Amino acid sequence: MRSLWQIARDLWQMAPAFRLALLYLVLLAAVALALPWLPLGYGPNELDLEQTYQAPFGWAAEPDKPRHWLGTDGLGRDVLSNILYGARTAFAISLPVMAIASLIGLTLGASAGLYGNRRLHLSRAVLAALVFGLLPLAYYGIYLPMLLFSQGAAYSDFILTGMAALFFTLLLVLGLRALFKQLPFLNQKTPFPADELLLRLIEVQTSIPRLVLILVLAAIVPPTLLALSVLLVLTFWTGTARLARAEMLRIRELPFFEAATSLGFTQRRLLIRHALPHLLGPVLVAFSFGLAGLLMLESTLSFLNIGVSTDLVSLGRMIAGIRTNTAAWWLVAIPGAVLSVTVLALQTFSYYVLRSLQNKK
């Protein structure tokens, strides 16, 4: 943690581009947070049908109305407030999505790298029992709550199914384990192929390009923000997982880690106290690179009008407005510039952090 802080301070003093990028990001974050209290003339979804396609910095404004500083689109929506609120929406979606995806990727990748294919030994009986235990868990834990929800059931029913899910799953797993232990084949310990499983999972997911996968899944789920966020998390964790796995494989061979292992620490302590501090730097880089990708993807999706509702204020929606009037250049130039500069700032930030991490090694 301290080393990251050190890196940031060094970069701040050495690289002007890094300073600029960081300042811009902080400024944008401050504006986005304080947006509801800023004195803007118009709301983002407010229609001003008398002033459509106003060019920016036009001085011929109506006297009794606030001026549209950056012009308006085809329905008279103010470009300035749409940009600011659009940036706010983009960050409100991307930050939590990327945080959750990074967490999932870090956990899976680090444990796969630590345990490898033959370090985690599990009893075959337990594994087989767990596989069977998935059945009642899926029925009582997923199917029934969804059914209850669609029928508007009372809370007591939800609690009942939750208890049933735990009870039946535990019963089945414990009962089957006792039963399976009697069989000679199943009563053995076998290495659990954690690494292989993770790699297979990533391979399946990345066999389809990410945008195509999201488009396809967006046709299946209802177009709500929550569903879209879940989709994005499901498609974005793989990058961090891959990186964390590779870093973990490297760290595992370092002398200090071998020393810690030979001192007989538990795997958990090894992971959290010894490996995690070294993983944080690369994960931070992956986080900000991924954030830039997410910002682009979110605006692309809202530009294509897929997976989001049309009243979501977004930079992509504003840019899509140019299709009805190709002379309105400000609908592309201004939101596009804001989007590109934000992405550029994020990429500059991660580029410098990555470079100084590599130099330190």
Place this chain on the structure above:
Amino acid sequence: MANFVFRRLLLAIPTLWFIASAIFLLSKLMPGAFGSEHLAQQEAGYYSRSDAASRDHSYRLFLKTTGQDLPLFYFSITSAAMPDTLHRVFPERDRAFLQKLSWQYGNPDAAARFFRSLKTLETDLSETERQQVQEHLYMIYSHREAADLQQATAGIAAKLPATNISRSKNLESSARLLASPSGYTYLLPSVQWHGDQNQYYRWLSGLLQGSLGTSLRDGRPVATVLGEAIGNTWWLLLASMAFATMLAMELAILMVRRSGRMWRSTLLPSLFLLDSIPLFVLAILLLVLLANPAFLQLFPVYGMGYYNAFDQSWLEQLSQWLQFMALPMICLVLANLPYLTNQFYQAVTAVAGQDYIRTARAKGLSEHRVIRRHMLRNALLPVITLLADFLPALVAGAVIIETVFAIPGVGRLLIDAVLTRDYPVIVGIVVIVAVFRLLSHLLSDLLYALADPRIRSHAS
């Protein structure tokens, strides 16, 4: 070598099967089959004078011909509180109603019987009778309390003379429904076995025989629809890929030269800048600037300009194609240039420090010859895998480009299919993209083995 290829193909099949099946099953789990919203429209459109009953009939016919009335998988596990026959009830509105009934009264058999008698009653009603009991029917469909149901059925019985058998049956079954106790039957699962008369089996066996199904939108085979679209995308991707690779290579060579300091200090930052512009913004920007009468009309705006393609020689056709494809290709090249150039540059600089390069320079070879003959050949090795990985990733770019420039290719087909929920086409595109990726990986392995004798001997 053949052994290696065979093993690679064999390993890829489970991945392909898994992802295609997952997309297929997921797409079917979503409520709202294709065309169900069309059915829900109450008023007839301008062209159709049909009433609700005939629309209902044609919808059922549509479901039957497309096989959508079959159960989804070999078996299904549902709650015991739901009737077994639920998956056979269409349209979705009726299914939801039956589900509500059986949930509310906790007795699936009585609910199913009441539902059937209600439907028979409705079909037996004449137009004037329907007018009379409309209000009560509406009450039955939307009731929340048991008392409302009782009141509504009593109302129907009072309004109509009880001569018809179906009416008395209706009342009787409603009485049974009300009498049944509500309990915790929903906690019990009920398993049904459907055999091979299910949608998944049909789809998979069709896929193994090379059929991707038929499009729900126009009833044509998905293979035909895809075949029409794939040509445009394929040539667009291939041409822009070739351009981008050549350009990136030349730029990398310019930068790696000893006198290339100026190139390095200008090109690298501008490529970094280019990399942060999203593809759709870039495409729209170029479209607005270069194909717009308000600014500069260098290129035609939209589409492919088919209308007079018949009486032209191939040269004219090609020039027309190029005219329309130039701007999309420029976009794709520009969008992929930063990444490619960076990779090439890194590969070349990694080689530039090697001993044999110093030897070549010491021999007094010209800079040109050192770079082209000595550096490039070794530097290109890692790039081969990169290119093969890159081609499928370009598909994502093609989706955006084809939408912006209205090119009738696979990307636009995907967007259209997603917007209309034409699932057979979507699944077909997923299969094609996955196969494409698989083949390009295989190709890269082969090329790599051809280029590097060490790998060839290692693999066999």
